[in-house]
Amino acid sequence: LIYRRSGERPVTAREEDEELPDSIDDREIFDLIRSINDPEHPLTLEELNVVEQVRVKVNDAESTVAVEFTPTIPHCSMATLIGLSIKVKLIRSLPERFKLDVHITPGTHASEHAVNKQLADKERVAAALENSHLLEVVNQCLSARS
Amino acid sequence: RDKSVWVWEVDEEEEYECVSVLNSHTQDVKHVVWHPNQELLASASYDDTVKLYQEEEDDWVCCATLEGHESTVWSVAFDRSGERLASCSDDKTVRIWRRYEPGNEEGVSCIGNDPTWKCVCTLSGYHSRTIYDVSWCHLTGALATACGDDAIRVFEESTSSNPHQPTFALAAHVPRAHSQDVNCVAWNPKEPGLLASCSDDGEIAFWKYQRPEIC
Numbered sequence: 001l002i003y004r005r006s007g008e009r010p011v012t013a014r015e016e017d018e019e020l021p022d023s024i025d026d027r028e029i030f031d032l033i034r035s036i037n038d039p040e041h042p043l044t045l046e047e048l049n050v051v052e053q054v055r056v057k058v059n060d061a062e063s064t065v066a067v068e069f070t071p072t073i074p075h076c077s078m079a080t081l082i083g084l085s086i087k088v089k090l091i092r093s094l095p096e097r098f099k100l101d102v103h104i105t106p107g108t109h110a111s112e113h114a115v116n117k118q119l120a121d122k123e124r125v126a127a128a129l130e131n132s133h134l135l136e137v138v139n140q141c142l143s144a145r146s
Numbered sequence: 147r148d149k150s151v152w153v154w155e156v157d158e159e160e161e162y163e164c165v166s167v168l169n170s171h172t173q174d175v176k177h178v179v180w181h182p183n184q185e186l187l188a189s190a191s192y193d194d195t196v197k198l199y200q201e202e203e204d205d206w207v208c209c210a211t212l213e214g215h216e217s218t219v220w221s222v223a224f225d226r227s228g229e230r231l232a233s234c235s236d237d238k239t240v241r242i243w244r245r246y247e248p249g250n251e252e253g254v255s256c257i258g259n260d261p262t263w264k265c266v267c268t269l270s271g272y273h274s275r276t277i278y279d280v281s282w283c284h285l286t287g288a289l290a291t292a293c294g295d296d297a298i299r300v301f302e303e304s305t306s307s308n309p310h311q312p313t314f315a316l317a318a319h320v321p322r323a324h325s326q327d328v329n330c331v332a333w334n335p336k337e338p339g340l341l342a343s344c345s346d347d348g349e350i351a352f353w354k355y356q357r358p359e360i361c
């Protein structure tokens with residue numbers, strides 16, 4: 001089952017105005033993460049419904065972003081890697097002021113507490129990215145599909 | 147990150163040598179701190195516990211495990227007397243623990259001859275994100291915290307506080323102390339009210355704190 005990709009974002013008149021600041025919203029975050037590749041299948045997280053715009057909550061004024069992702073199966077061994085890829089994409093794309101919360105959609109994974117705890121620990125995330133093999137895998141997930 | 151705690155000693159050549167490797171924690175160890183005046187060591191871990199260690203018959207052993215936090219404990223601090231310990235956690239609380247000796251009057255049960263540590267106070271509802279560090283001023287008794295919400299907070303113990311059920315009030319709160327997570331806070335050991343902090347934003351800040359009148 002492959003989910004249909006959302007179309008291009010329609011540009012509003014307000015957004016066209018260069019004088020007015022555009023706040024970062026749910027759609028913008030979703031646009032950043034939807035094309036992340038699944039580590040195992042030749043499909044994006046959007047196509048697998050692992051990420052959905054409705055599970056992205058952004059508050060620009062408070063500098064918070066929360067992303068819920070749904071592993072394809074409850075015992076998916078790639079859950080931590082997928083979560084890490086989402087987190088890394090956001091870290092690399094957003095201003096440093098943002099607090100990023102990436103966690104598993106409640107009730108959709110056998111080890112969600114353990115995975116969420118790892119993703120929330122900035123030392124663990126930093127240490128994971130110092131592992132050159134893991135970093136390479138993450139970068140592959142984040143690279144544009146050829 | 148290898149889950150171990152190492153104890154080092156200075157030898158005759160003034161070099162540090164490792165005298166013990168302790169593998170009591172089941173996950174990463176985030177912080178270690180010495181008791182202010184005894185040979186007692188405390189450690190904080192991703193396994194949600196605080197552990198205490200002392201030397202028994204020439205060997206370092208884990209003599210107590212403090213359970214209660216619901217997530218990673220990032221740091222611990224002893225008060226000036228060393229009878230109390232403060233711990234801070236990813237569960238957004240600070241816990242105050244007190245040591246009870248065997249045969250204590252409060253009826254806190256101990257195992258054998260070892261003292262027991264009991265959580266006598268939990269500060270919750272003040273921090274909105276992970277608390278990365280706690281520092282207990284040995285001059286004034288004030289408690290400072292470093293939080294992932296970019297804020298620094300100072301708590302003071304109420305003067306009418308019952309030592310076995312202490313109450314702490316929020317005495318100061320700087321919401322944007324830094325522009326990113328505050329990782330560490332430290333009270334100056336000589337000058338009351340002088341506090342240093344550091345952050346993911348790359349800055350170190352110095353603060354002057356004064357206890358408010360109503361506390």
